[in-house]
Amino acid sequence: MASQRTLFQEFKKGIWAENPVIKMLLGMCPALAVTNSAVNGLAMGLASTFVVICSSAIVSIIRRFVPGGVRIPTYIIIIAGFVTLADLFLRAYFPVISKALGPYVPLIVVNCMIMGRAEFFASKHPVVPSILDALGTGTGFVWVLVVLGSIREILGSGSIFGVTLLSERIYTPWVVMILPAGAFLSLGLLIALINYLTQRRQGAH
Amino acid sequence: MKILLVFISAAIVNNFVLTYFLGICPFLGVSKRIDTSVNMGLATTFVMSLAAAITWLINHYILIAFNLPFLQNVTYIITIASLVQLVEMFIRKSSPSLYRSLGIFLPLITTNCAILGLTLFAALREYSFIESLSFGIGAGAGFTIALVIMAGIREELEFADVPAPLKGAPMTLLVAGMLALAFMGFAGLLSV
Amino acid sequence: MKNSSPLGMILALTVTAVVIGAILAGFYQLVEPRIEANRLAEEKRAIFSVLEGAETYDVIEREVPSDKKGGEIIRIFRGLDADGRTVGYAFIAEGPGFAGIIRMMVGLNFDLETLSGLKVMEQVETPGLGNKIGEEKFEGQFKGIAIRPRIEYLKNKKPVKPNQIQAITGATISSKAVVDAINKRVETILSVLGPQAAAGEG
Numbered sequence: 274m275a276s277q278r279t280l281f282q283e284f285k286k287g288i289w290a291e292n293p294v295i296k297m298l299l300g301m302c303p304a305l306a307v308t309n310s311a312v313n314g315l316a317m318g319l320a321s322t323f324v325v326i327c328s329s330a331i332v333s334i335i336r337r338f339v340p341g342g343v344r345i346p347t348y349i350i351i352i353a354g355f356v357t358l359a360d361l362f363l364r365a366y367f368p369v370i371s372k373a374l375g376p377y378v379p380l381i382v383v384n385c386m387i388m389g390r391a392e393f394f395a396s397k398h399p400v401v402p403s404i405l406d407a408l409g410t411g412t413g414f415v416w417v418l419v420v421l422g423s424i425r426e427i428l429g430s431g432s433i434f435g436v437t438l439l440s441e442r443i444y445t446p447w448v449v450m451i452l453p454a455g456a457f458l459s460l461g462l463l464i465a466l467i468n469y470l471t472q473r474r475q476g477a478h
Numbered sequence: 479m480k481i482l483l484v485f486i487s488a489a490i491v492n493n494f495v496l497t498y499f500l501g502i503c504p505f506l507g508v509s510k511r512i513d514t515s516v517n518m519g520l521a522t523t524f525v526m527s528l529a530a531a532i533t534w535l536i537n538h539y540i541l542i543a544f545n546l547p548f549l550q551n552v553t554y555i556i557t558i559a560s561l562v563q564l565v566e567m568f569i570r571k572s573s574p575s576l577y578r579s580l581g582i583f584l585p586l587i588t589t590n591c592a593i594l595g596l597t598l599f600a601a602l603r604e605y606s607f608i609e610s611l612s613f614g615i616g617a618g619a620g621f622t623i624a625l626v627i628m629a630g631i632r633e634e635l636e637f638a639d640v641p642a643p644l645k646g647a648p649m650t651l652l653v654a655g656m657l658a659l660a661f662m663g664f665a666g667l668l669s670v
Numbered sequence: 671m672k673n674s675s676p677l678g679m680i681l682a683l684t685v686t687a688v689v690i691g692a693i694l695a696g697f698y699q700l701v702e703p704r705i706e707a708n709r710l711a712e713e714k715r716a717i718f719s720v721l722e723g724a725e726t727y728d729v730i731e732r733e734v735p736s737d738k739k740g741g742e743i744i745r746i747f748r749g750l751d752a753d754g755r756t757v758g759y760a761f762i763a764e765g766p767g768f769a770g771i772i773r774m775m776v777g778l779n780f781d782l783e784t785l786s787g788l789k790v791m792e793q794v795e796t797p798g799l800g801n802k803i804g805e806e807k808f809e810g811q812f813k814g815i816a817i818r819p820r821i822e823y824l825k826n827k828k829p830v831k832p833n834q835i836q837a838i839t840g841a842t843i844s845s846k847a848v849v850d851a852i853n854k855r856v857e858t859i860l861s862v863l864g865p866q867a868a869a870g871e872g
Contacts, residue, residue, distance in 0.1 A: 298506065298647055302591045305499040343679040347686045349559055353552040354690035358697055361548060365701035368708040375794060376598050379551045383591040385503055452796070453497050454658035461644075461651030469643035492769060548698040552690065603770055 283402050287409025293386040294417045295464050300386040304418055305456040306377050311434045314422025315415065316370045320363065320378060322411025324355045325387045329395035329407035336396050348391045349382075356381045386410060417463075424459050425450045481612045484605065488616030494592050495624040496658040498599075500617075501592030505625060506650050508586075515629040516622065523618025525565055525587050526596055529558050530614025533597040534607050554597050562587050592621055627657060712791060713775070717747050717760045720777030720787035724749030724757050732862045744862060749777075758786045761859050765851030768843040770794035772803070776852055778817075782860065788812035790848070800844030808845070811835040812852075820853045 293299045303321065308314040331351050339347050360378045363371040371378070381387070390410055395403040423433050429450030431439035439446075449455045494500045501522075508518045533554050541550055566584045570577045577584075587593065596617045600610040631653055640649055717727055727747045736742035747760040758780050764773040772793045777786035790804040802808055815821060816832040823837040823845050837845035 299503070301502040301506070302499050302595075305502065339682050340675065340678045343683050346556065346559060347682055349555055350552060350683075350686050350690050353555045354694055357548055357551045357694050360551070361694075361697055361701050361705070365704040365708070368705075368712070372792070376595070376602055379598055380500075380591050380595055382551055382555050383594050449659070452658075452662070453499065454655045454662065456499065457651045457655030457658055461648045461655060464651065465643045465648035468645075468648065472642060546695075548694050549691065552687075552694070599770075603766070 280402060280405050284405040284409040284412075287406065287411070287413040288416070289413065291410075292413040292417065293389075293410050294414060294460075295467050297386075297389070299389055300384045300414060301460070302380060303377055303384060304414075304421060305453070305460060306380075307374055308418055308422040308425055308456060308459075309429065309451040310373075310426040310432075311419055311422040312370070313373050314418035314420075316363075316367070317374055317377065317381075318411070318415030318418040320359045320374075321381050321384060321387070321414055322408070323359055324352065324381055324384075325390055325411050325414075326404055326407040327355045327358075328352045328387055329390050329403045330400055332391045332395040333398060333400045333403035339396075344396065345388075345392070348388060348396075352387050352391070353382045386414060421456075421459055421463060424463075425455055429455060481608055484609050485612045485616035485619075488596075488613050489620040489623065490661070491664045493620040493624055493661050494596065494617045495621055496654065496661045498595065500595040501590050501621050501624075504586055504590055505621075505628065505654070506647060508625065510629060510632055512626060512629045512633060515625040519618070519622025519625050521565075521584065522587055522590060522592070522621055523615060525558075525562060526593055526618040526621075527611060527614040528565075529561055529593050529597055530600055530610045530617075531607070532557055532561065534600065534605075534610045537601055550598075550601065555594055558593050558597070592617060624657065628653065713762075716775035716789040716791050717749070717777075719789045720775050721747075721749035721758045721760050722777075722786060723751050725752045726750050727760070730759075730862070734858055734862065744858060746859060746862065756780055759859065759863060761855060762791075763851045763855035765847050765854065767793060767795050767803075767847040768800050768841075769796060772844070772847055772851065774848065774851070776812075776855065778856070778859065778863075779814075782863065783816060783818065785812050785815050785817060785852075788848075788852070793844075795841070795844045799838070800841040802838045802841060803844050803848055808835075808838055817853075817856050820856075821849050823849050 287293070289296075291297060294301060294304050300321070303317050307317045328348070328351050332348055335347075356379060359381070360371070363374070363378060390403075390407050394406045398406070427433055427438060428447050429452075431437060431444050431446050447455070450459065488494060492498065495502065495505050504518060504522070508514060536553055536557060537550070541547060541553065562584065566577075569584070596614055600613050605613055628650070632650065635649065635653075644652070718724060721727070727749045730746040730748055732744050732746075733741040734744050745761070749757045749760060751757050759778045760775055761778070762773065763776050764771055766772075770793070772795070773791045775789045775791055777788070778784075779786045788809045790809065793801060793804060795801040795803060811829075812821075812835065815835065818833065820833070822831075822834045823842075824834055825837050825842055826839065827836065829836055835845075835849070
């Protein structure tokens with residue numbers, strides 16, 4: 274099906290309808306691992322967005338030169354390269370964030386969202402749509418991570434982006450929210466909520 | 479002794495799936511039935527052990543020797559992808575029935591972040607060769623344990639009346655959350 | 671897309687790998703000084719936070735035997751006050767914690783009998799439990815603690831002797847890791863400093 278979507282629609286679909294985390298269930302490892310605070314979620318989201326945009330762009334540019342048989346390994350090398358660039362950049366210019374995200378930055382390589390965009394879109398479309406598609410996916414990823422990170426930070430530490438909202442005197446933080454169990458519970462409930470809203474909207478039509 | 483601790487830590491106390499969130503994609507996708515989970519778990523454990531060993535060798539004899547730490551990500555992921563490819567070809571030739579039953583899962587192991595994750599963690603913690611190997615096997619065991627427990631629960635849930643919004647991924651995630659809570663109880667195990 | 675001739679495939683892979691490798695090597699050269707500078711800045715902050723009253727410091731380097739192949743170079747940071755007198759010595763101790771390696775800066779008082787402070791620099795312990803070793807509440811316990819015969823930790827009990835601290839509830843492993851790493855390192859540091867201190871330096 275040759276979709277004649279406008280450029281804007283290529284961008285928009287990644288934000289909601291084809292959101293990598295909540296609809297396509299991709300990129301969950303980082304979504305769970307580094308969303309223990311809003312700023313960590315944002316940083317991971319931005320780093321991943323950088324990688325997906327650059328990878329999709331390069332994959333699209335070289336798509337006519339790569340023989341089918343070595344597509345995937347070639348894309349892997351490209352993605353790993355950009356992830357290393359992002360990692361080095363963070364370690365040099367944002368060391369605090371780099372420490373907080375820790376070993377999960379190199380793991381962006383296996384974020385299925387990135388390979389997914391490269392394989393299913395960028396390898397078959399010109400550069401500009403590929404970049405917009407990647408930008409949309411990245412944006413979708415960022416907002417989910419920030420929301421998740423904010424929820425877990427507010428409930429688990431009483432703050433958001435480091436700003437204390439609920440001081441320890443009036444609210445005992447649910448420490449579990451910044452632990453792994455809390456990550457699973459938050460994401461599960463978030464997806465359930467979105468499913469519910471989607472179903473209601475469809476039911477109303 | 480440390481070797482055993484590394485194994486138990488990776489398998490139970492710091493279970494790869496429930497503590498480090500590695501291997502979530504297959505965890506959510508494959509854990510519908512116990513038998514497929516066991517197969518996936520064993521295949522993954524095999525690949526993890528090999529990956530742990532080989533990446534250690536690469537790290538020590540190439541990356542560190544030639545001072546190329548920035549090539550770690552690229553070389554590790556290529557190694558893992560190649561390894562999975564080789565394992566797939568090997569299984570296809572040596573045991574076609576096994577190959578058929580594993581089906582799509584084999585190529586999926588490549589994007590299992592648990593494998594790359596375990597190799598990177600082992601490098602970060604500067605494990606020795608034997609420790610890395612133990613870590614790989616332990617990680618695979620932990621992955622299998624988590625997968626099989628989840629599959630057991632999901633098989634039971636088939637008969638339950640799950641509300642529509644929770645069907646599928648949300649329910650699995652909530653169950654995983656409860657499993658993660660349960661596994662937190664193991665935290666004191668290693669203080670013996 | 672081109673058809674998959676073996677030569678074409680190998681060429682594509684090799685070119686990609688070489689180009690990416692070159693870009694990474696170049697970028698690494700570019701940022702490595704900055705990464706190193708970050709590390710040094712953090713080290714400096716840690717040194718001054720454990721050595722109260724120090725205005726500057728100099729570095730003592732010695733080679734000591736260790737279980738790694740060949741020796742190991744120990745760096746001791748000697749803190750000096752405004753008049754150039756030694757206030758204490760800072761050194762890095764590290765050891766395996768619950769989830770990863772814990773790296774900390776330890777301050778030893780001039781008397782070589784007590785610590786002047788502790789600063790945990792790197793750790794990946796469990797948030798909300800083990801990672802409390804990085805909090806003032808835990809680190810503060812090491813200010814003025816006696817190092818002889820060695821530092822001990824108590825579980826769920828307040829310390830009674832001058833060489834004891836109370837471990838974090840629910841995070842005994844992380845607490846123990848810190849104590850073990852310090853004890854181990856202190857031995858080595860004293861063996862280096864002992865003769866020097868006796869010779870009346872500073």
